[in-house]
Amino acid sequence: MFLRRQRQTEESGPYWRQRGWQLSAGFLALVVVVGAVVALTSGGDGSAEAAAPTPGPLSGALTKDGRPVGCHTDDSAGDALPKAAPKDVTWRTIGVTRVPVSATAGPTQTKGTPWWCFSHTAMGAVVAAHVITAQTSEPGWQTVVKEQLVAGSGRDMFEFTREISGDSASRGVDKSMIASYAGFSVLSCTRTAASVSLLMRNQQGFMSTSINLRWEKGDWKILPADSGSLFSKPQSVQNTNDYLVWGS
Template structure:
């Protein structure tokens, strides 16, 4: 289990949908958002051996050979950014990580700390036995400026964990806000959360 969590922590970037998109209209024409609407997924793409969901309209709008960008300003866009960007950064090669980090991560102490630590190690890829399956996510907090997203993962031994990610809206896109200190980035789960937004039915 410890080895599984170590792999999950990497995917959480702890180095040390079309139809709905969450938007709607209320009776007074004020925009509303839903934290539990499932983003419509166009496909699942392998990134460093981890399959991640690619939204039909909520993003990312580019391919996995580029730093993931182009997410809608919705809870669904925030969730897909948290999932895809964290996996892409955690699995980046020694030559690719600086470009990916500079694009997907928000400026700040967390990004600087990550860069300093990442430069000291060489990563050739994730341990195949520790590669998780993305089950879904829960959004524990959401505003127009930031979102906390717990990405729920299942491992080959059927153990579960939640990777805690935070994304912030800068300019016209979501970016990972990397932890600067010793924040907990992975938590073991005994069961699936009751408020899980499941993505398992979207795999193609």
């Protein structure tokens, strides 16, 4: 039902020009998952040329299990929808964004960029949605885009707008107003695809946005929309009962 309502209210045209994005830009800028959107609406000059992406760990050959070399996770939960957040979650900072990290859900590899190796479970998809979006606003984002976004027109559009923003994607954010991730809901999950909704909170209240992911080459990747957006238009949330709340 959530997705049906979203489709009915979808606006046409580039996403950074849509009225819904403009109305909610302030909120999403605080979470810094907007990446290029923040810069396009906050005066990025687009003068810097994007550096060629450095080959990362997801560019190499896969093991017999179909995972990147060095990636091992407990996937026993499969695509079962989580009933609670993992008890082993800790919170780490990427840029100005605090993201969940779990020994069971991933990412188990957090040295350098990108952070990777998420469990092949619904909870792994949830954590990947937080971590990957946060990395796209930070140095090394080119490697993140190449290795953790599904290839296609959506990725090309995201890369184009992110290049225009240069390194301004996370500059000028008032840290005292940064929103925090408050919870999540798995809208759907199979062995090859997942859709998750992220609950965010700041002084203005709660809002949510959904992110689509695909299991590809042994890890979760984000599937951008054709517009280049990594997530849906944010929605105000009055009742948080449909979300699992993070335990910290």
